[in-house]
Amino acid sequence: MAIIGSGPAGLSAAEQLNSAGHSVTVFERDEKVGGLLRFGIPDFKLGMDIIDRKINLMAEAGVEFVVNAHVGKDVNAQQIRQDYDVVLLTGGSTVPRDLPIPGRDLKGVHFAMEFLGQNNRRANNMDLKTEEIHAKDKHVVVIGGGDTGSDCVGTSNRHGAKSITQVEIMPIPPEKRPANMPWPQYPMIMRTSTSHEEGCDRHWNILTKEFIGDDDGKVKALRIADIVWKDAAPGERPSFEEVAGSERVIPCDQAFLAMGFLHPEPHGVLAQLDVALDDRGNVATKDFQTNQKGVFAAGDMRTGQSLVVRCINEGRECARASMNI
Ligand SMILES: Cc1cc2nc3c(=O)[nH]c(=O)nc-3n(C[C@H](O)[C@H](O)[C@H](O)COP(=O)(O)OP(=O)(O)OC[C@H]3O[C@@H](n4cnc5c(N)ncnc54)[C@H](O)[C@@H]3O)c2cc1C
Known part of the structure; x- marks a missing residue:
């Protein structure tokens, strides 16, 4: 069995298949195994020693890990398909939502993952791989009010940022579960993380309009405005309008885009294997099997960005399904 991607979905599938007596090889393009557990979730939330301990146990139990193996680039995906009875795709959902406004290309405007992944590398004395991004003494603006944004806030605080502002285009969520989100739906309610408690200004209903640069092409400010959301007719997308006179410029010499993943x-691997996608661009499956016989998918790659526990369950269920063919 070949597993491509070593996040929680790939790891849980590997453990399950190995326990059932299959020979399992996990291919990972990074130099270390773990996916977003290692290079996404900040190490102040999940220490690498915990990941290493689990990986060592799995290796001792017989799972083979091949790192620095970018399938679809350095390693041919069709070759893997020929060499193994079953292939599991667990490569995650990695394409971030961008913000194509004027000034997007200025220096100092980064996707959140460029900042967070690099910070975990720094905290663990690993090669940074890209130009250093550090928030010390910077006016940081985090665009996006979700968990990834919260991780940027916590990391910026640890770097010693001069100020941290988090802006979100959506309205402030309700304190309690609203009637239109009954259990067991995940409730979209107001959440304040420990990172927020450590210090940051949070604003909702904010439209980000322009990154303003200095003469060296570096971001120095952000033009924003307040908005009001209008009630949408059934079946229509909600729309908003700008509050007249609310446009203003705030200091920003480092911006992190944390607006989710597409x-x-x-x-690469999906194209080489000619794997069909659903209408959201995720891997389309039926009982975890893709349109290609013997090729399965699990985790964020199949569902879109979710949570670690959900991906662990996905990996286990996918492993179970792949043993049935
Ligand atoms: C910043 C951040 C913080 C988060 N915090 C939390 C949290 O606190 N709690 C929580 O429950 N969830 C959290 N999540 C969500 C959670 O991390 C993800 O839902 C989960 O890790 C997805 O697991 P996965 O196995 O599907 O993919 P990933 O963890 O994304 O792993 C995919 C792996 O596949 C590898 N890969 C991809 N393509 C290839 C290829 N072609 N060849 C070889 N390898 C490949 C990647 O390098 C990566 O290692 C967070 C997500 C982010 C971005």
Whole structure:
């Protein structure tokens, strides 16, 4: 069995298949195994020693890990398909939502993952791989009010940022579960993380309009405005309008875009295996099997960005389904 991607979905599938007596090889493009457990979730929330302990146990139990193996680029995906009875795709949902406003290309405007992944590398004395991004003494603006944004806040505080502002285009969520989100739906309610408690200004109903740069092409400010959301007719997308006179410029010499992830990378392994995608760009499956016989998918690559526990369950269920063919 070959597993491509070593986040929680790939790891839980590997453990399950190995326990059932299959030979399992996990391919990972990074130099270390773990996916977003290692290079996404900040190490002040999940220490690498915990990941290493689990990986060592799995290796001792017989799972083979091949790192620095980018399938679809350095390693041919069709070759893997020929060499193994079953292939599991667990590469995550890695394409971030961008913000194509004027000034997006200025220096100092980064996707959140460029900042967070690099910070975990720094905290664990690993090669940073890209130009250093550090928030010390910076006016940081985090665009996006979700969990990834919260992780940028916590990391910026640890770097010693001069100020941290988090802006969100959506309205402030309700304190309690609203009637239109009954259990067991995940309730979209107001959450304040420990990172927020450590210090940051949070604002909702904010439209980000322009990154303003200095003469060296570096971001120095952000033009924003307040908005009001209008009630949408059934079946229509909600719309908003700008509050007249609310436009203003706030200091910003480092901006992190944390507005969610769109779907997995469509090129590389998915293209080489000619795997069909659903209308959201995730891998389309039926009982975890893709349109290609013997090729399965699990985790964020199949569902879109979710949570670790959900991906662990996905990996186990996918392993179970792949043993049935
Ligand atoms: C910043 C951040 C913080 C988060 N915090 C939390 C949290 O606190 N709690 C929580 O429950 N969830 C959290 N999540 C969500 C959670 O981390 C993800 O839902 C989960 O890790 C997805 O697991 P996965 O196995 O599907 O993919 P991933 O963890 O994304 O792992 C995919 C792996 O596949 C590898 N890969 C991809 N393509 C290839 C290829 N072609 N060849 C070889 N390898 C490949 C990648 O390098 C990566 O290692 C967070 C997410 C982010 C971005």
